[in-house]
Amino acid sequence: MLSVQNLRAGVEGKTILKGLNLEVKAGEIHAIMGPNGSGKSTLSKIIVGHPDYQVESGDVVFEVNRKKKNLLEMSVDERARNGVFLGFQYPVEVPGVNNAEFLRASFNAICRDQGVEEMDAMDFDVYLRQKLEFLDMDERFLNRQLNVDFSGGEKKRNEILQMAVLSPRLTILDEIDSGLDIDALKLVSEGVNKLHNKDNAIVLITHYQRLLKHIEPDVVHVLHDGVIVKSGDKSLALEIETRGYDWLLA
Amino acid sequence: MQIVSKDYKYGFVTQIETEEFPKGLNEEVIRKISAIKAEPEFVTEFRLKAYRYWLTLKEPDWADVHYPPIDFQDLRYYSAPKKKTDGPKSLNEVDQGILETFNKLGIPLSEQKRLTGVAVDAVFDSVSVATTHQEELGKHGVIFCSFSEALHKYPELVKKYLGTVVPYKDNFYAALNSAVFSDGSFVYIPKGVKCPLDLSTYFRINAAETGQFERTLIIADEGSSVNYLEGCTAPMRDENQLHAAIVELIALDGAEIKYSTVQNWYGGDKDGKGGIYNFVTKRGLCAGDHSKISWTQVETGSAITWKYPSVILKGDFSRGEFYSVALTNHKMQADTGTKMIHIGKKTTSKIVSKGISLDQSSNCYRGQVKILPSAIGARNHSRCDSMLVGPEARANTYPYIEVKNSTAMVEHEASTSRISADQILYLKSRGLDEEGAVSLLLNGFCKEVFKELPLEFSVEAVRLLEMKLEGSIG
Numbered sequence: 233m234l235s236v237q238n239l240r241a242g243v244e245g246k247t248i249l250k251g252l253n254l255e256v257k258a259g260e261i262h263a264i265m266g267p268n269g270s271g272k273s274t275l276s277k278i279i280v281g282h283p284d285y286q287v288e289s290g291d292v293v294f295e296v297n298r299k300k301k302n303l304l305e306m307s308v309d310e311r312a313r314n315g316v317f318l319g320f321q322y323p324v325e326v327p328g329v330n331n332a333e334f335l336r337a338s339f340n341a342i343c344r345d346q347g348v349e350e351m352d353a354m355d356f357d358v359y360l361r362q363k364l365e366f367l368d369m370d371e372r373f374l375n376r377q378l379n380v381d382f383s384g385g386e387k388k389r390n391e392i393l394q395m396a397v398l399s400p401r402l403t404i405l406d407e408i409d410s411g412l413d414i415d416a417l418k419l420v421s422e423g424v425n426k427l428h429n430k431d432n433a434i435v436l437i438t439h440y441q442r443l444l445k446h447i448e449p450d451v452v453h454v455l456h457d458g459v460i461v462k463s464g465d466k467s468l469a470l471e472i473e474t475r476g477y478d479w480l481l482a
Numbered sequence: 483m484q485i486v487s488k489d490y491k492y493g494f495v496t497q498i499e500t501e502e503f504p505k506g507l508n509e510e511v512i513r514k515i516s517a518i519k520a521e522p523e524f525v526t527e528f529r530l531k532a533y534r535y536w537l538t539l540k541e542p543d544w545a546d547v548h549y550p551p552i553d554f555q556d557l558r559y560y561s562a563p564k565k566k567t568d569g570p571k572s573l574n575e576v577d578q579g580i581l582e583t584f585n586k587l588g589i590p591l592s593e594q595k596r597l598t599g600v601a602v603d604a605v606f607d608s609v610s611v612a613t614t615h616q617e618e619l620g621k622h623g624v625i626f627c628s629f630s631e632a633l634h635k636y637p638e639l640v641k642k643y644l645g646t647v648v649p650y651k652d653n654f655y656a657a658l659n660s661a662v663f664s665d666g667s668f669v670y671i672p673k674g675v676k677c678p679l680d681l682s683t684y685f686r687i688n689a690a691e692t693g694q695f696e697r698t699l700i701i702a703d704e705g706s707s708v709n710y711l712e713g714c715t716a717p718m719r720d721e722n723q724l725h726a727a728i729v730e731l732i733a734l735d736g737a738e739i740k741y742s743t744v745q746n747w748y749g750g751d752k753d754g755k756g757g758i759y760n761f762v763t764k765r766g767l768c769a770g771d772h773s774k775i776s777w778t779q780v781e782t783g784s785a786i787t788w789k790y791p792s793v794i795l796k797g798d799f800s801r802g803e804f805y806s807v808a809l810t811n812h813k814m815q816a817d818t819g820t821k822m823i824h825i826g827k828k829t830t831s832k833i834v835s836k837g838i839s840l841d842q843s844s845n846c847y848r849g850q851v852k853i854l855p856s857a858i859g860a861r862n863h864s865r866c867d868s869m870l871v872g873p874e875a876r877a878n879t880y881p882y883i884e885v886k887n888s889t890a891m892v893e894h895e896a897s898t899s900r901i902s903a904d905q906i907l908y909l910k911s912r913g914l915d916e917e918g919a920v921s922l923l924l925n926g927f928c929k930e931v932f933k934e935l936p937l938e939f940s941v942e943a944v945r946l947l948e949m950k951l952e953g954s955i956g
Binding site: 283307317323327342 | 867904905
C-alpha cells in the first residue's frame with residue numbers, strides 16, 4: 233500500500249531523512265520508533281504533504297485498488313481524499329468551526345472526489361452517531377468548536393473520531409500517545425484497534441514502547457539519523473524497552 | 483504565507499458625457515446644486531445652514547484611522563450624466579452606457595431582466611438614474627423614489643423628517659452632507675403595509691475627483707415593515723475619493739425596518755494607493771413603541787471606513803440590532819461599529835460584530851451602549867470577535883458602555899483569534915481544498931451575521947468575502 237523508496241527530505245535546508253525505505257502492506261500495523269531527532273515526525277510530514285518540508289530525492293508510492301499513485305505529486309488535500317490520514321501529534325484548534333460540521337464537510341469533500349453521493353445533514357448525523365457509539369465517545373464532542381478547549385486526551389480521541397468517519401486506507405498516527413494518561417491511552421488504543429482491518433494499514437510513530445502494549449504491531453522499525461537501522465517483530469520493541477536505543481545506534 | 487488578493491472586478495470606468503461643477507465649495511456652489519435640482523426653498527435653507535455650521539467644524543480625528551488631510555476645495559461636489567438631472571421618466575431615456583454599467587454590476591434595470599422580488603433605485607454619481615417596479619409598489623401606497631424626486635412630489639413628508647434623526651449639527655461629515663447632498667433614495671411605507679418587495683439601492687461612483695454625498699430617508703409608518711438592501715462599488719483609481727452619506731430611518735409604532743448593506747467600494751491597491759474614503763452617518767430612530775430597526779452590514783471595501791450605524795430606542799419595548807462583518811485587506815483601515823441609545827422602557831438591543839483583518843490592514847470595532855435613566859428594564863447584549871490573518875494585521879475593540887439605570891442589563895463579550903497556516907493545513911489534511919477550508923472558517927466565524935442577510939444578498943456577499951480571504955491565506 234505504501235512504498236517509500238530511498239527518501240531524502242528535510243526542512244529549512246537541513247536534510248533529515250537520508251535514504252529511507254519502508255514497505256507497508258494492507259492489513260498491517262507498523263511501528264516506527266527512534267530517539268528524538270531521528271526523523272520520525274519528518275516522515276509523517278512528508279507523507280501528509282506539509283509545505284514546510286522538502287523532498288530532495290526518492291519516491292513515495294501509494295497503492296489502492298491496484299492503482300499506483302505518486303504521493304509526492306499530490307497536494308495535501310488530494311492525498312487526504314485518496315485515503316491518507318495523519319493523526320496529528322498536536323491537533324490544531326480551529327475556533328468558530330463546529331466539529332460536526334467540519335466532519336461533514338470533510339466527509340463530503342471525499343465523497344465528491346470519489347464519485348460517491350454526498351450525505352445530507354440528517355443522514356450524516358445518524359452516521360456520525362454510529363461512529364461515536366462504536367468508539368464509546370460522548371455526543372458532546374459534536375457540538376464543540378474543533379479541538380478548542382479540548383483536553384490533550386480529548387484532542388487525540390477526536391483524531392480517532394475523524395479517522396473513523398473518513399475511513400482512510402493508510403493512517404499515520406504521529407505520537408498519538410504523547411500527553412495521554414493511562415486511561416486516555418487505553419481509550420485511544422481501543423479505538424485504533426477497532427478501526428483496523430485487513431484493508432487498511434496503520435503506521436504508529438512513537439518514542440515509547442508503552443503504546444505498543446495496547447496496539448500490537450506486525451513490524452517494528454527503528455529509525456536513526458534518517459534511516460531505518462533495524463526492523464523486526466514486536467519483540468524488538470520489548471528489547472528496546474529493556475536495553476534502550478544505544479545498542480542499535482553504535 | 484502568500485499575500486496576493488483577487489482583482490477588484492468592479493474597477494472599470496464608464497465613458498459617459500457628464501455635467502459637472504468645477505471643483506470647490508462655497509455658498510454659490512450649494513445654491514447651484516439646489517437650483518439644478520429645482521429644490522423647494524426649505525431645502526436650500528437647510529443646505530446653507532448646514533454649510534455655515536460645517537465651516538465652524540474641524541475634521542474628527544478620534545477614529546483609529548490615518549490619512550493625509552483632505553482638501554475640500556479640491557473636490558467636485560456635483561457630477562451627473564448629461565441631461566438627466568431631473569431623473570429620467572422612463573428607462574428609454576437612460577443612457578445606454580449607464581444601463582450597461584449596471585448590467586455589468588449584476589443589477590439589470592431593464593423591464594425584462596429585472597431582479598424578481600426586488601425593486602432597485604440606481605444611483606450613478608450624484609443622481610438617481612432609474613427606479614424599478616414603481617407601479618407595483620404604488621398599488622400598495624409604498625413610495626420608493628430618488629431623494630430628488632421626493633423633494634418635488636412629497637415635500638411635506640421630507641420636510642417633516644429630514645434631519646430629525648441625523649441633525650446637520652451631528653458631526654463634521656453629517657454637516658458636509660447636509661450642505662451638498664446629491665441623491666439617494668426615499669422610502670415611505672404607509673400604515674399597516676408590509677412592503678411586498680425588497681427595496682434596494684445600488685450606488686455607483688464613476689466620475690473622478692468627485693465626492694458622492696447621498697442621502698437616504700426611510701419612514702415606516704405604524705405597523706408597517708420593509709426590507710431594504712444597499713450595494714455599492716466604484717472604479718479603481720489611484721486617487722482617493724470621498725463618500726460621505728447620511729441614512730436616516732424612522733420606525734413608528736410597531737414598525738420594522740431591516741437595512742442591509744454590502745459595501746464593496748474600491749479599497750485601494752496592495753500598497754494602499756487609491757480607494758474610497760467612506761465616512762458615513764447612518765442612524766435609525768425607533769420612534770414608536772414596539773418598533774424595531776435592524777442593521778446588517780457586510781463591509782469589504784473602502785480605503786478608510788468610518789461608520790457607526792446606530793439606533794435610538796425611544797419607543798417603549800423597541801428593539802435595535804446591529805450585525806456586522808467587516809473585512810479589511812491590503813492597507814485598508816476600518817473604524818466601524820454602532821451606537822445603541824436606550825431611552826424607552828424595556829428597550830432591547832443586540833450587537834454582533836465580526837472583524838476580519840488581512841495583510842497590513844487595521845480593523846477596529848467602536849461601539850457605544852448608552853442606557854438613559856428613563857430606560858427601565860433595558861437590555862443589551864454585545865459580542866465582538868476579531869480574526870487576524872497574518873502577522874501584520876491589526877484589530878482593536880473599543881466598547882463604551884454607559885448605564886444610568888440600575889434595572890438595566892448590559893453584557894459584552896469579545897474575542898480575538900488568529901487564522902494560521904497550521905489551521906488551513908489541518909483542514910486540508912482532512913480532504914478539504916483551499917476554498918472549502920476558507921469557507922468553513924469564514925462561515926464558522928460569521929455564522930450569526932450571515933443568517934441575518936437577505937437571501938438575495940447572502941450568496942454573493944459570502945462569496946465576496948471568501949474570495950478576499952482565499953487570496954490572503956496560502
